[in-house]
Amino acid sequence: MGMSDTIEINDLSLHxxxxxxxxxxxxxxxxxxxxxxxxxxxxxxxxxVHLVLGFIPFVSGSVKVLDRPLHCENIEYxxxxxxxxxxxLHLPLQTARELFYMPFSFRQNRQHRPGRPTVERTLDALGLxxxxxxxxxxxxxxxxxxxxxxxxxxxxxxPLMILxxxxxxxxxxxxxxxxxxxxxxxxxxxxSTSHNQSWTDHSDRIYxxxxxxxxx
Amino acid sequence: xxxxxxxxxxxxxxxxxxxxxxxxxxxxxxxxLVKDSLIAVGRMTLQLFVVGLYLEVLFEYNNPxxxxxxxxxxxxxxxxxxxxRAYLARRFFIIxxxxxxxxxLALIDAYFIGLIIELDYFFDARYFIPISGILLGxxxxxxxxxxxxxxQKLHHEKIRYRYYLANGASRxxxxxxxxxEALKTAFNPLIASITVIGLISLPGMMTGxxxxxxSPEVAIKYQVMLMLTxxxxxxxxxxxxxxxxxxLVFDGLGNMKKGVLKNNHMG
Numbered sequence: 001m002g003m004s005d006t007i008e009i010n011d012l013s014l015h016x017x018x019x020x021x022x023x024x025x026x027x028x029x030x031x032x033x034x035x036x037x038x039x040x041x042x043x044x045x046x047x048x049v050h051l052v053l054g055f056i057p058f059v060s061g062s063v064k065v066l067d068r069p070l071h072c073e074n075i076e077y078x079x080x081x082x083x084x085x086x087x088x089l090h091l092p093l094q095t096a097r098e099l100f101y102m103p104f105s106f107r108q109n110r111q112h113r114p115g116r117p118t119v120e121r122t123l124d125a126l127g128l129x130x131x132x133x134x135x136x137x138x139x140x141x142x143x144x145x146x147x148x149x150x151x152x153x154x155x156x157x158x159p160l161m162i163l164x165x166x167x168x169x170x171x172x173x174x175x176x177x178x179x180x181x182x183x184x185x186x187x188x189x190x191x192s193t194s195h196n197q198s199w200t201d202h203s204d205r206i207y208x209x210x211x212x213x214x215x216x
Numbered sequence: 217x218x219x220x221x222x223x224x225x226x227x228x229x230x231x232x233x234x235x236x237x238x239x240x241x242x243x244x245x246x247x248x249l250v251k252d253s254l255i256a257v258g259r260m261t262l263q264l265f266v267v268g269l270y271l272e273v274l275f276e277y278n279n280p281x282x283x284x285x286x287x288x289x290x291x292x293x294x295x296x297x298x299x300x301r302a303y304l305a306r307r308f309f310i311i312x313x314x315x316x317x318x319x320x321l322a323l324i325d326a327y328f329i330g331l332i333i334e335l336d337y338f339f340d341a342r343y344f345i346p347i348s349g350i351l352l353g354x355x356x357x358x359x360x361x362x363x364x365x366x367x368q369k370l371h372h373e374k375i376r377y378r379y380y381l382a383n384g385a386s387r388x389x390x391x392x393x394x395x396x397e398a399l400k401t402a403f404n405p406l407i408a409s410i411t412v413i414g415l416i417s418l419p420g421m422m423t424g425x426x427x428x429x430x431s432p433e434v435a436i437k438y439q440v441m442l443m444l445t446x447x448x449x450x451x452x453x454x455x456x457x458x459x460x461x462x463x464l465v466f467d468g469l470g471n472m473k474k475g476v477l478k479n480n481h482m483g
Contacts, residue, residue, distance in 0.1 A: 053382045054469040072468025076386070084382035086375050092393070108384035156383065 004031045005064070006160050006189035007052055012061035016047055025061070025212050029160075029205075034183050034190040036200050039209030045193035046087070048209070049164050052191065053084060066159060080108050083153035087165040089145060096140060097133040100152050114155045122151045125181050127174050143169035147178070154181065160189045167196040175199060220427050232257075271345070280339035287348055291317045294356050302364040303478040312460035313359070320452035321351055328445045347442070350421060354406070354446045355453045362402035362454040367465075369394050371477055387470050395458065402454055410443050419443075 007029040014022045021044040029035045037045045050056045052065060054075045066081050068074040083103070093099050104113040114122075120130040126147045132140065133148075140148075146169065153161055163182070167175050175198055182190055183202045192199070200206050223231070235257055242249040274286060295313040299306050329335050329343055338344065370377055370391075380390035413419055421442055425435035465476045 050378070053378065055378050055382075055471055057467075057469075057471075075469050079381055080384045082382055082384070084379065086379055089375070089379060090373070091376055091379070092397070103383040103385075106380070106383065106385040106389050108386070153383070158384075162382070 004067070005029065006031055006033070006066060007035075007191060008062075008064040009052075010062045012051075012063065013059045014044070014047070014051065014056070015059050016044065016056065021047060022212060027207050029189050029191050031159075032187055032189055033204045034192075034202070035205045035207065036203040037191070037193045037207050037209055038195050038200055040195075043209035043212075045209055046164055049162055049191065049193060053082065053162065054078065081158050082160045082162060083156040083158040084162045085146065085149045085153050085164065085166065087146070087168060088142065089149055091137075093137060095133070096135050096137060096145075096148055099137060099145065100133060100148050103152055103156055109156055112156055118155065119151070122155060122181075123148070125177060125185075126151055127177050141169070143174070146170075147174070150178070150182070154186060158188060160191070161186070163190065163192040165193055167194045167199050172198065219429065271341075274341045274345060278339075278341045283339045283341050283344055286345060287321075290349065290352050291321065294352050298356055298359045298363065301360045302367075304363060304367065305475050305478060308464045308473075308476055309363070309457070309461050312457050312464065315460055316453045316456035317352070317355060320355070320449045320456060321348060323452070324351060324445045324449040328441060332441055346421075347445075350442060351446060351449045354450050358402045358406065358450040358454055359457060361405075362398045363457060363461075365401040366394055366398035366458055367472075367477055369397060370472055381470055387466070390470070391462065395455075398458070399451075399454065403451065406447065406450065410447065413439075413443065 005028045007027070009025065009027045012022050012025045013020070014025075027035075037048060039045055047056060051058060052063065052070075054070055063070040065074075065078045068078060070078065089099075091099060091102065093102065100119070101113070103109055119133075123130055123132065128144065128147055128151070132144065137145065146166065150163065150166060153163075161182070166178060166182070170178065175196055179198060179202045182192075192203075194200060235253070238253055239250050242253060270286070274282060291314060295310060295317055296306075298304075298313055299309050325344070325348055326338075328347060329338055333343065335343055373394075377390055377394070380393070381387070409417065419439050419442075422435045422439040425438060426432055430438075465472055467473055
């Protein structure tokens with residue numbers, strides 16, 4: 001663990017939904033590292049991801065993101081440096097184009113709004129035709145929606161990308177594409193949750209939460 | 217001015233027989249609404265007669281302090297009713313609601329009674345009490361709809377709110393879509409009723425004024441102003457309540473605190 005860790009969690013204890021989820025858990029994500037949280041469902045992978053984003057309070061321990069403690073006064077800065085794609089995303093939007101450009105509508109991200117060629121290249125790298133942006137959201141699958149959101153997250157160009165179950169609704173070919181784009185061409189740090197073999201194989205480090213969770 | 221014809225108590229009783237129609241229909245379809253209907257009519261009768269007695273007193277004394285006190289009592293009752301009906305926790309919402317109702321109602325009362333009607337005696341019970349009452353009744357409806365939509369959506373669509381925040385949205389940017397949806401839900405019915413007013417519905421106040429002997433022209437002017445002031449007062453109060461309450465219902469990390477919504481409406 002060094003000064004330039006993107007995420008640093010020390011001796012974390014977390015009480016969630018009436019039970020102890022972690023007691024004395026530590027992990028870190030170095031700068032540019034791709035780290036995956038693996039484990040059975042119910043071990044709190046998503047909970048941990050939401051904790052790093054400041055959405056879940058912890059009882060004791062310390063959490064630092066981008067060298068800043070996860071506190072109220074830093075939270076806006078921390079979140080401004082992150083791109084996040086949840087497993088399932090239901091936004092009251094009409095078209096895939098609106099979904100793609102949604103994060104770029106925030107003041108923080110406006111200057112990153114990509115041009116058409118960049119968007120098309122990124123979608124293509126994820127196996128999506130450019131024309132998909134013209135479709136209504138009810139015409140495309142959950143996996144396609146998630147890939148559109150991931151394309152958008154990649155182009156936000158943040159130092160830290162957090163992906164919750166990016167492989168859950170993808171076939172192996174799509175996972176291969178996603179691996180090379182997220183792990184290969186992207187210099188930022190990535191924290192993800194997945195139990196897909198080819199995803200974990202390409203990760204720099206894996207934390208298997210089965211071993212850490214205090215399952216009762 | 218022509219006096220409205222009084223209704224004799226025997227005739228009123230005959231009027232009450234109308235309730236037998238819904239009772240028979242509800243009973244036939246086993247809706248379980250018979251008891252509720254009878255209680256509702258009973259409460260209405262009791263409340264209106266009590267209010268009638270109060271109003272007699274208010275009109276007789278026509279004292280600014282008594283009238284203002286009545287106004288404050290109405291605001292308090294409205295605030296508590298909104299909180300209960302929108303399934304919200306009193307400790308987070310009572311101060312924001314009272315503040316926003318007082319501010320929006322005072323502003324719009326001043327505008328309507330002081331500036332438009334140009335009443336010399338601002339607290340005159342004949343104007344001050346019914347106008348404030350109608351405004352407040354409408355604030356009640358829209359606040360219940362607006363607050364309920366806003367906080368229930370935030371609770372049930374947590375992932376969406378988190379998605380906005382975790383991708384760099386400021387707190388107000390992340391809340392804006394929820395505000396938009398709450399305003400749509402709360403104001404669609406009002407806008408619809410303004411659109412068809414006079415066509416398929418003759419509004420209560422206008423009907424009352426005409427029955428009371430006013431010319432239709434005067435009644436129409438009042439009704440137009442009333443609809444406009446209802447529109448503005450309700451909108452101001454909903455936006456102000458949510459804005460003020462949001463200072464209390466979120467923690468430092470932007471998460472909605474536990475216990476903001478009443479448990480019986482969660483899940």
